[in-house]
Amino acid sequence: MKSSDAQQGAGYWYPPGGADASAPPADRGATGVDVLNALRAYRTLENDLRRRLSRQLSVNETDLSALRYLLSVWQREEGASPKELALALGISSASTTLVIDRLERAGFIRRRRHPVDRRAVIIEPGEKATEEFRAAFDVEKRGVLVAADRLTDAETETVTRFLRSMEQALTDAVEQADRPPEP
Numbered sequence: 018m019k020s021s022d023a024q025q026g027a028g029y030w031y032p033p034g035g036a037d038a039s040a041p042p043a044d045r046g047a048t049g050v051d052v053l054n055a056l057r058a059y060r061t062l063e064n065d066l067r068r069r070l071s072r073q074l075s076v077n078e079t080d081l082s083a084l085r086y087l088l089s090v091w092q093r094e095e096g097a098s099p100k101e102l103a104l105a106l107g108i109s110s111a112s113t114t115l116v117i118d119r120l121e122r123a124g125f126i127r128r129r130r131h132p133v134d135r136r137a138v139i140i141e142p143g144e145k146a147t148e149e150f151r152a153a154f155d156v157e158k159r160g161v162l163v164a165a166d167r168l169t170d171a172e173t174e175t176v177t178r179f180l181r182s183m184e185q186a187l188t189d190a191v192e193q194a195d196r197p198p199e200p
Contacts, residue, residue, distance in 0.1 A: 096139035
């Protein structure tokens with residue numbers, strides 16, 4: 018981020034100021050604020066798509082997150098336990114049971130006994146998971162893969178490094194917020 022960004026209060030929630038603020042970023046030179054605003058715009062569209070998918074599949078957003086997680090597990094040809102799903106979603110076991118019940122009633126998943134430990138349950142794809150669910154997610158997957166494939170090797174490295182540093186910055190901020198105040 019350039020020092021001019023800091024002078025604008027980081028400008029993250031506002032358009033960049035200054036004499037040339039009305040000029041397109043290409044004419045004035047992109048700033049760190051432009052990157053953060055682009056990232057925010059992408060996240061907004063991604064959230065809109067998630068809400069649209071929730072409506073299309075007639076599930077709530079927690080159920081949709083569960084389906085996304087389960088699809089990634091199933092693509093690796095693995096099974097998922099309710100406990101693993103709870104950890105992935107960051108919800109209680111009771112809430113996980115409710116999610117699983119709703120998704121099972123809707124036909125997206127089914128439960129089966131673990132082949133070795135008969136007390137354990139494995140969650141596997143239901144009838145709708147292979148049709149409606151995968152088709153709905155393919156729309157998003159195709160679009161973002163095309164955009165990512167357009168990057169050069171150098172751009173890919175830069176974007177990946179930036180996103181990893183953003184991930185670390187957020188992790189650090191959460192850890193700092195979770196620390197008890199020093200006396």
